[in-house]
Amino acid sequence: MAREELFPESEWISASRRSRVTSPIRQPAEDQAGEEASNEISVILSDPKFLDCPGCLEPLTIPVFQCGDGHVACSACSTKFKNKCPSCTKKIGHNRCQAVEKVIESVKIRCCYVNYGCKEVVSYSKKQFHEKLCTYAPLGCPFAKCNFCYTSTMMSKHISLEHGDFVVRFRYNSIFPVSIHSGDKFLVLLEKSDGVVFLLQISNSVFATNSSLIVKCLELSPEKGKFAYDLVMRSGINSLKFNSFTLCANGQVGVPPRTDFVPIPDYFRCSSNLKVELCIWNKEASSMDKSKGI
Numbered sequence: 658m659a660r661e662e663l664f665p666e667s668e669w670i671s672a673s674r675r676s677r678v679t680s681p682i683r684q685p686a687e688d689q690a691g692e693e694a695s696n697e698i699s700v701i702l703s704d705p706k707f708l709d710c711p712g713c714l715e716p717l718t719i720p721v722f723q724c725g726d727g728h729v730a731c732s733a734c735s736t737k738f739k740n741k742c743p744s745c746t747k748k749i750g751h752n753r754c755q756a757v758e759k760v761i762e763s764v765k766i767r768c769c770y771v772n773y774g775c776k777e778v779v780s781y782s783k784k785q786f787h788e789k790l791c792t793y794a795p796l797g798c799p800f801a802k803c804n805f806c807y808t809s810t811m812m813s814k815h816i817s818l819e820h821g822d823f824v825v826r827f828r829y830n831s832i833f834p835v836s837i838h839s840g841d842k843f844l845v846l847l848e849k850s851d852g853v854v855f856l857l858q859i860s861n862s863v864f865a866t867n868s869s870l871i872v873k874c875l876e877l878s879p880e881k882g883k884f885a886y887d888l889v890m891r892s893g894i895n896s897l898k899f900n901s902f903t904l905c906a907n908g909q910v911g912v913p914p915r916t917d918f919v920p921i922p923d924y925f926r927c928s929s930n931l932k933v934e935l936c937i938w939n940k941e942a943s944s945m946d947k948s949k950g951i
Contacts, residue, residue: 708757710729711729712731712743713733715785716761717729718731718732718785719761721754721761722749722750723753723757724744728743728744735749760781764780765780768784768787768793769784770788774808775792777791793808798815799843800820803820810852816854817847826848828848829938829939830939832934833934833936834933834934835932835933836933837870837930837932838930846935855937856874857870868921869920870888870921872901872904876905884902884939885937886901886935886938887935889934890922903937
């Protein structure tokens with residue numbers, strides 16, 4: 658989505674696109690007679706890159722450093738370029754640009770996902786941090802050749818309606834079997850009561866060397882520790898059990914798991930498919946009795 662679509666002019670609180678400064682917006686004080694009126698002003702910027710670091714092209718955050726010619730750089734780029742200006746290579750040193758710091762600290766902006774329902778207004782310096790965790794950020798459908806992209810709530814409805822024949826439905830705190838075939842990259846798991854979508858992701862091929870499994874939640878920022886899972890693989894008299902909390906998928910289905918994964922031992926790859934027993938736990942569910950665990 659183009660940047661202009663994410664930041665329509667009508668949605669800016671203290672800064673937007675064009676070069677214009679309006680008169681101070683005076684509002685009567687509430688519940689306190691004689692209180693000074695607000696000094697807030699509405700500002701529209703002509704250059705959308707004005708508050709971005711020229712080195713990494715990311716929004717500037719405090720501290721902001723500057724060279725002798727007035728070029729600015731964020732703290733990370735100042736270190737990365739060994740205290741040299743990324744714009745002109747002159748020495749930056751530890752000279753702070755307090756004017757720009759005050760600007761980015763004062764400017765308030767709506768979340769870029771306002772069109773998806775987010776009403777948060779944050780300072781420009783915290784914009785990037787907020788948007789990484791924003792629960793309204795759109796997710797991409799994990800199924801191939803499907804371009805649907807929306808919030809996790811809408812994604813659940815979409816998957817149920819459009820891809821219902823290709824999901825594994827389950828209930829929290831209950832064991833359910835899953836069969837993984839050669840060539841599977843992931844399986845979509847759909848909870849029956851609240852519709853939360855999970856992914857059982859497979860790195861490489863399930864029968865390839867160094868392959869692994871991991872369970873992810875298709876939400877951007879579920880409450881930490883909200884979902885956990887037990888995973889058991891069996892082959893004859895051998896079994897392997899793994900317990901972990903689910904990770905956030907962030908819509909990145911194709912990214913192989915790097916941490917908290919279950920390595921698949923060679924002796925489990927002796928048939929045409931791999932049978933797995935799963936149990937996904939929700940700490941908010943009424944029944945949390947794990948006495949019938951796998």
